[in-house]
Amino acid sequence: MGCAMPADQGGGAAFCLALPATAEGVRAALRQALTSPPLRRQSPAFRGAAELVLAEAMNNIVEHAYAGQPGRIELRMQPHAGGLAFLVTDWGRPMPGGALPPGNPPVLSAEADLPEGGFGWHLIRRLASGLDYRRIADRNVLRFDLLA
Numbered sequence: 021m022g023c024a025m026p027a028d029q030g031g032g033a034a035f036c037l038a039l040p041a042t043a044e045g046v047r048a049a050l051r052q053a054l055t056s057p058p059l060r061r062q063s064p065a066f067r068g069a070a071e072l073v074l075a076e077a078m079n080n081i082v083e084h085a086y087a088g089q090p091g092r093i094e095l096r097m098q099p100h101a102g103g104l105a106f107l108v109t110d111w112g113r114p115m116p117g118g119a120l121p122p123g124n125p126p127v128l129s130a131e132a133d134l135p136e137g138g139f140g141w142h143l144i145r146r147l148a149s150g151l152d153y154r155r156i157a158d159r160n161v162l163r164f165d166l167l168a
Contacts, residue, residue, distance in 0.1 A: 032058065032099035033058065033099070035053065035056040038092055038095075039078075039092065039093050040090070040091075040092060040093075041082050041085075041091035041112070045093070046075065046078045046079055046093075049095060050078075053074060054067055054071060058099050058104055059104070062103075062168065066103070066168055070104070070166055073143070073144050073164070073166065074095070074106070074108075076140040076141075076143055076144050077108050077144060077162060078095070080141075081093055081108070081110045081160070085110050085160060086110070086112040086113075087113070091110060091112055092110070092111065093108065093110045094108070094110075095107075095108055096109075100165075103167040103168040104165065105165050106163065106165070107161065107162070107163050108161075108162040109162075115153060115160065120151065120153045121141040123144065123145035123146075124142065125139060147166065148164035148165065148166060149165045149166070149167055150165045151163070151164045152164070
């Protein structure tokens with residue numbers, strides 16, 4: 021699948037990847053993104069944060085926006101002076117209420133087992149800056165920065 025590339029805006033080579041909205045597609049895209057020039061040049065800690073944020077965001081798209089239906093995700097990364105800008109686009113269902121989840125961590129008790137979910141948006145909000153979600157026509161567009 022193709023991915024339209026924005027023009028280089030002076031921050032270095034951009035990376036763009038289109039992937040199937042499946043768990044396997046997300047795993048393959050993460051492997052490719054982590055070895056791409058924009059991320060390959062970053063510190064191990066930065067790459068780890070990028071992997072975590074991208075995995076959470078893209079797996080949420082697979083699970084919730086497409087909910088088992090076929091679809092695609094586009095990932096774009098653009099270097100800038102402070103780190104990397106990310107753009108994740110899909111054509112699945114919109115976020116409930118048209119807004120990002122608040123990202124409050126689940127309440128844990130000593131007696132309860134760890135919950136299955138609930139940590140993803142909390143982690144994304146802790147690691148990413150400039151987090152922005154928009155529904156534009158038939159697309160979900162998630163933008164965020166990771167700072168070096």
